[in-house]
Each structure stands twice: as structure tokens, then as C-alpha cells.
Amino acid sequence: MKYSKEPAFINRSQEMVFLKNWIDERPENILFIYGPKSSGKTTLLYRFIEENLSNAAYDIKHFNLREIFLEQYKDFIRAFFEIDYSKAKGDLKEKREYDLKVFKLTVEALKGLEAQELDPFVIMKKELLKLEAKGRRPVIVIDELQALEGIYLNGQRELLKELFNFFVAMSKESHLCHVIIASSDGYFIERICNDSKLNKTSTFLEVNYLNKDDTYYWLNNLEKESAIKKYTLTPAQIDRVWETFGGSCWEISRFLGEIMMYAEGGAVPEAAFEEALRKVVIQMRSLHVDYAYTKKRQALFAAINAAMQTSPCFTYAAVSASLSEGFYDEEALHDELGNLVSQNFIAYNPVTAEYAVQGRSMEIGLTMFAEMIGR
Numbered sequence: 001m002k003y004s005k006e007p008a009f010i011n012r013s014q015e016m017v018f019l020k021n022w023i024d025e026r027p028e029n030i031l032f033i034y035g036p037k038s039s040g041k042t043t044l045l046y047r048f049i050e051e052n053l054s055n056a057a058y059d060i061k062h063f064n065l066r067e068i069f070l071e072q073y074k075d076f077i078r079a080f081f082e083i084d085y086s087k088a089k090g091d092l093k094e095k096r097e098y099d100l101k102v103f104k105l106t107v108e109a110l111k112g113l114e115a116q117e118l119d120p121f122v123i124m125k126k127e128l129l130k131l132e133a134k135g136r137r138p139v140i141v142i143d144e145l146q147a148l149e150g151i152y153l154n155g156q157r158e159l160l161k162e163l164f165n166f167f168v169a170m171s172k173e174s175h176l177c178h179v180i181i182a183s184s185d186g187y188f189i190e191r192i193c194n195d196s197k198l199n200k201t202s203t204f205l206e207v208n209y210l211n212k213d214d215t216y217y218w219l220n221n222l223e224k225e226s227a228i229k230k231y232t233l234t235p236a237q238i239d240r241v242w243e244t245f246g247g248s249c250w251e252i253s254r255f256l257g258e259i260m261m262y263a264e265g266g267a268v269p270e271a272a273f274e275e276a277l278r279k280v281v282i283q284m285r286s287l288h289v290d291y292a293y294t295k296k297r298q299a300l301f302a303a304i305n306a307a308m309q310t311s312p313c314f315t316y317a318a319v320s321a322s323l324s325e326g327f328y329d330e331e332a333l334h335d336e337l338g339n340l341v342s343q344n345f346i347a348y349n350p351v352t353a354e355y356a357v358q359g360r361s362m363e364i365g366l367t368m369f370a371e372m373i374g375r
């Protein structure tokens with residue numbers, strides 16, 4: 001089966017080298033992978049695991065929390081533990097493959113956990129020790145950490161603290177397993193780190209949008225990198241894609257798919273191309289219109305726009321300084337910025353403590369919005 005477009009995987013060699021070096025060292029810290037939404041964190045992780053860890057030396061426990069609705073202790077337990085069907089009847093082979101990904105439990109033990117009679121971390125540790133005894137290296141990967149926010153806000157902050165203290169104990173103290181955590185919510189990462197006093201025991205890897213060279217390379221090699229045969233882009237069109245999306249892989253990829261239907265004789269006609277780009281930026285403006293239905297939020301977007309014009313990476317103080325009307329007190333501004341991070345308007349870098357608007361198209365949408373409301 002041939003598709004007219006395939007997912008690309010451009011460069012990331014530096015990030016791969018970083019990950020390889022980190023995994024080759026005896027575990028002694030937790031690795032946080034952060035970066036704006038859809039910058040390619042999950043893709044990088046999958047590639048890294050596939051290319052380097054898919055052998056008997058490693059036992060990967062991969063949790064993608066995106067698919068799981070986590071609100072309570074019980075959901076949390078269900079996310080990390082699975083009933084061990086290998087002790088039950090049925091299709092063993094299929095079940096066993098699934099079991100590789102999670103901590104195994106008997107039905108009784110699962111019930112004990114849910115009733116809070118057993119300690120989940122004791123069970124996890126036992127599993128890790130078993131693996132070590134077999135000469136395997138456990139790697140715990142938690143993707144989309146921000147899904148735990150529900151639990152955090154639900155008054156179960158302590159549980160998360162315990163989880164992270166467990167990770168510290170397993171990596172820094174007993175060197176039993178590697179722990180990798182990925183999230184686009186840098187704000188949440190920082191809160192978790194502060195809560196668990198993790199800062200000194202963590203390593204951070206930023207996965208950002210592609211740079212200009214990589215993006216231009218991709219757009220000049222659509223057949224090789226994305227299996228696109230229907231068209232090539234002109235140099236001027238490539239400039240326009242870069243101007244509109246920067247190196248945001250997901251948006252570029254979606255746009256390449258959208259213009260496919262206009263392709264004629266190996267090219268995309270100028271009018272259709274521009275119309276498709278126009279639609280994107282209008283959509284980005286609409287996101288701001290929808291969010292900022294109060295004067296207060298409008299003032300906030302205007303302030304973020306002003307801060308962004310001064311510097312693409314800006315601080316809380318820069319936003320606060322541009323927000324003259326006194327709509328937000330300090331705490332409220334922090335909360336609202338955190339909210340914008342979790343809704344992917346802006347990204348927060350937990351290492352530099354700076355914010356940035358999430359991607360070039362979002363920047364354009366924000367500026368259009370600011371102009372629309374006359375700021």
C-alpha cells in the first residue's frame with residue numbers, strides 16, 4: 001500500500017546523540033524532555049527506542065498518558081498497572097506482548113492497590129529488581145505528563161510527589177532504572193520539580209521546532225522525506241511556508257497534505273497556495289478571539305504581543321510590565337499564563353523560566369488579533 005504522503009523524520013541527530021549518551025550512563029537522574037506541543041518529542045522518543053533500545057538488554061515501560069483520563073487515585077493505578085493475564089486462560093501470546101509495557105499484577109494485587117492496601121511503589125520496585133536480576137535494564141518512559149494535572153488539581157498532589165520521589169529513589173539513589181518524562185507543559189514540569197525538590201536531580205532536553213536549514217532541506221526534498229510525488233514547491237513558496245510556520249513539523253506536514261488537492265502538473269498554483277496559507281492564519285486569529293472574550297483576556301493577549309515584539313522569549317515580568325490596566329494581580333497573572341501554557345497558546349521553558357508563543361503561525365494570529373482589537 002502506497003500513500004501520497006508519509007510522516008517525515010528530519011534530522012534530530014543532536015538529540016539522538018544526547019539520548020544515547022544519557023542512556024549509556026548508569027542511571028542517576030530523571031530526564032525531562034520538554035518543548036512546545038507537536039515539536040516532535042513523542043516521535044523522537046519512539047525513534048530512539050526503536051533504534052537503540054529494541055533489544056533484550058532493555059525493558060521499556062512506556063506510558064503514553066494522553067490516551068488515559070486521569071482524575072483520581074484509581075485512574076492513576078490503572079494507568080501504571082495491568083492485570084497479569086499470563087496467569088489466566090486465553091490467548092497467551094497476545095497478552096504477553098501487552099504485558100511487556102506495564103507493571104504486571106494479579107487481580108488480587110490490583111484490588112489491593114485500588115483499595116489502597118498495597119503500596120504501588122513497593123510493587124514497582126519489586127518489578128524493577130526482578131528485571132535487574134535478569135540482567136535487563138529497565139527504562140520507564142512517561143509521555144504527556146501533563147495528563148496528570150487532573151490528579152494534581154484534584155487534591156492528590158501528594159501522590160504525584162510520591163511518584164517523583166520514587167523515580168528519584170530508583171534512579172539517583174539505587175541506580176535501578178532510567179526514567180524519561182516528556183511533556184509540552186513546561187509549567188507543569190516546573191511545578192512537579194519544585195514540589196519534589198527535583199531540580200538538582202534532573203536533566204533537561206529541549207526538543208524544539210526544526211531550524212531553518214532543516215526545514216528548507218525538507219521542503220526541497222518532499223519526495224525523499226515525505227513521499228510526496230504530486231508536486232514540488234517553488235523557492236518563493238518554500239519561503240512562505242517558513243514565514244508562516246517556522247519549523248513546526250506538525251503544521252508543515254498538515255499544510256503539505258492540504259495543498260495536495262490543488263496540485264497540477266507537479267506544482268501548486270499560486271492562488272490556491274496563498275488561499276490555503278491565509279486560512280491557517282485566520283484560524284490562528286480565531287483561536288485568540290475565542291479565548292479572549294473578556295476585556296481582561298484581551299488586555300493579556302495585547303501584553304503578550306507587546307512582550308513578544310520586544311523579544312521572542314519573554315519573562316513573566318515583561319508581560320506584567322506591558323499589562324498596564326491592573327486587570328490581574330500577580331497570582332492571577334501566573335495562573336492565567338499557566339492556563340495559556342496548558343492550552344498551548346504559549347510554551348514555558350522550565351530551564352530558562354521564559355515564555356514564548358507556540359510557533360510562528362500562532363505569533364501571526366496573535367498579532368492579527370492585537371491589531372483587530374486596536375492594540
Ligand SMILES: Nc1ncnc2c1ncn2[C@@H]1O[C@H](COP(=O)(O)OP(=O)(O)O)[C@@H](O)[C@H]1O
Pocket residue numbers: 007008009010011012035036037038039040041042043044184249250253
Ligand atoms: N523530526 C521531524 N521531522 C518531520 N516531522 C516530524 C518530526 N518530528 C515529528 N514530526 C511530525 O510532527 C508531528 C508531531 O510530532 P509529535 O512527536 O507528536 O510531537 P510532540 O510529542 O512534541 O507533541 C507528527 O505528525 C510527526 O510526524
Ligand SMILES: [Mg+2]
Pocket residue numbers: 041042043143144
Ligand atoms: Mg507527544
